[in-house]
Amino acid sequence: MSSGLEIHPVKDVRRQRIAISGIFLMIGIMLGSWFARVPQLRIELGLNFAELGMVLLSQTVGVLLAMQLAGHLSNHLDSRAVIRVTSLVLPWFLPLMAAMPGAVTAGLGMLTWGVIAGLLDVSMNAQGVEVERRARRPVLNSLHAVWGIGALLGSGGTVLAVRADVSLSTHFWVVSVVLVVIALFSGRWLLTESRTASSSTAAKPPKVGFFSGWTRAVIILGGLGAAVALCEGAVSSWGGVFLSEQRGAAANIASLGYFAFIVAQTGTRLIGDRLHRRFGAVALVRWSMAMTAAGVLLAVMVQSVWFGLAGLAMAGVGLAVAIPIISSAVGHGTKSNTSLAIARYSTLHNAGVLAGPAIFGWLAQTFGISTALTLLLVPLGVIGLFASATSPASTASGASAPEPGPEPVVPRAA
16 A cells, blocks of 8 residues: 555544435435425415426526536535535525515526535535445445435425424425534535545646546446436326326325335335445346336236336336436546536436426327336336446445445545
């Protein structure tokens, strides 16, 4: 071991994992609280459906802009610094949005929210990859599971707030204070990223241009991420509509479609890292796509509401581990700037998030919702075919190795 290596204690790695878990939990709570309040927000701001759609779209545009900005910032700021700032600023957009006077200001507010949220998203995933490097085991699935738990807590808290007749503004102020407290505690334990570049390169990092970071691997993995996002958006957004329109489910039963999907997805992510270590990234992604395809076929081919719910839950299980594994492969596959690689990948992934529900809506309108669901077998097959691109997620984190005992002390580049 060279003298340029610093021994990094296991205690610090565990603290870092707890810290970044807190950030994922914070974002989940925030989004769960927000989406559950959107119907009331529309009424209080006086927005029609078209205006609400444009306001929500503004956030996605802001996220896409942030992906480009994050690439440039990554050359000058460590992900820890970005998280510490953005995690303290972002929660205050909840009460801010509740006070917006109209569609234009609300749109600008959501655009800014999207930019800050996008910067935080890139940095928190970069921190997750850093934890995997130091712990030498996969952790991103558990981090995304924490996000799902946070979303359930946020939406559940909103239900209680509505039943208690708490005003929108008061509810959002309380949530914001809680989130800032979580961010303050989490930010203390975050660690700086390890750099694989040489010290001379680190002293004067190369300039980041528009085409920087667009490696072949990032493009392939970004395409896979976009395909997963398309399938996930289709199943989660349209599952309830399918149960209502095609299976004649009552409104209260149809609403269980998303619930079954998200609970199954979150539960699977809780054990996803274990599965990753056991089977490796490539095999797990392929089996996951097969599980998703089986769930879709079960929902479409069996004329039963309950089998439809079971199929949506199976799809949630199948789609659970794909995005964490792909994100891990992006981070571990890069030879220099993790945040830049994740920012480029996230551009394509978020394009899939944005386009997925719209593309599926067009397919459903043209061919019918059952046929549209069946057509998801095409992107699922493509993901399985190119799953070998995710192999860096296993090789860098030791996922294919036997289950380790106590975690060793991990060296870190100075």
